[in-house]
Amino acid sequence: MLAKRRGSKLSDEIYGVVLADIIQGRYPEGAKLPTESILAESFAVSRPVVREALARLRDDGLIQPRRGAGSFVLKRPAHALLRFTPIGSIADIQRCFEFRLALEPAAAGLAATRRDETMLKKISDSLSSLREAIETGTVNVEADFAFHKAVADSSGNAYFSTAxxxxxxxxxxxxxxxxxxxxxxxxxxxxxxxxxxxxxxxAIVSGDGEAAHAAMFKHIQDARRRVFDGQGNS
Structure with a gap:
């Protein structure tokens, strides 16, 4: 029976267990996952709960359902993923990406039409800090967040900044x-x-709201995908 963490959904717990099995090679690329019925029985949950977990793995590009044949592993993420974050946190991270896709592109689009020189300088300064981090091979999460926060602030809508x-x-x-x-x-x-x-x-500097929206959407979508990039044997 699955041990559910406080505040988590059963489908997220199953997502994490199956993801860990894929990363660790129990289900290598091309392998067929157990059927919904077998997974439901092994986790002592209903099939709809299993179906939701598998849908999230599919949306993350890790498995592919084939009509009448079951679900097969498409990609095995790098084992380093397990070194840097608890497996139970990954579902939360992916949910955060989903919310950001609805929030930040809209903020970027507004920022392109409402930005001023002060806000542009804040965005530019955070870009410079990120560039320095790349050159020195360091992790500068503060500058990364500052960039996204400055874009939200430039939208001229306090709700984006607060969110x-x-x-x-x-x-x-x-x-x-x-x-x-x-x-x-x-x-x-x-x-x-x-x-x-x-x-x-x-795009924000040029005042192109559509391009800013598209660029931010692509960035967050690609960031979500990069969580699962890499080879399983690395």
Missing amino acids: LHSLEQSLTTAMLLNRQLSLQNPSQRLHLVQTEHQLIYE
């Missing part, structure tokens, strides 16, 4: 995880992230 501030702990946890994982990979990955930030900034 982002309330997410600070969750955001910085996800940012730290992503940057730690990036340091395990070639430096091109960190430079890619910096380019994404730069494109957001340039």
Whole structure:
């Protein structure tokens, strides 16, 4: 029977267990997962709960359902993922990414039409700090959060700023995880992230709300995907 953590959903617990099994190689790439019925029986939960957990793994690009055949593993994330964060936290991190996708692109779009020189300087300063971190091979989560907070502040709508501030702990946890994982990979990955930030900034500077919205959406979507990048044997 599954031991449920306080405040967590059963589907998140199952998500974490199956994810850990994939990372550790119990289910290698191409392997078929147990059926919903078998998983439901082994975890002592209903099939809809299992179905929700599998849907999240599918949305994260880790498994692929095949009609009439079951679900198969598409990608095995790097084992380093388990070193940098408790497996039970990953579902929360992914939920935070989902919320950010609804929040931050809209803030960036407004920022492009409402920004002023003071706010542009704050965004630019945080970009410079992130660039220095890449050059020195360090993790600067504070500058990363400062960039996103400055964009939200530039929207001219206090609700965006308040919402982002309330997410600070969750955001910085996800940012730290992503940057730690990036340091395990070639430096091109960190430079890619910096380019994404730069494109957001340039769209805001140019006053192009649509481009700013699209650039922020792509950045967060790619950040979510990067959590599961890497080879399982690394």
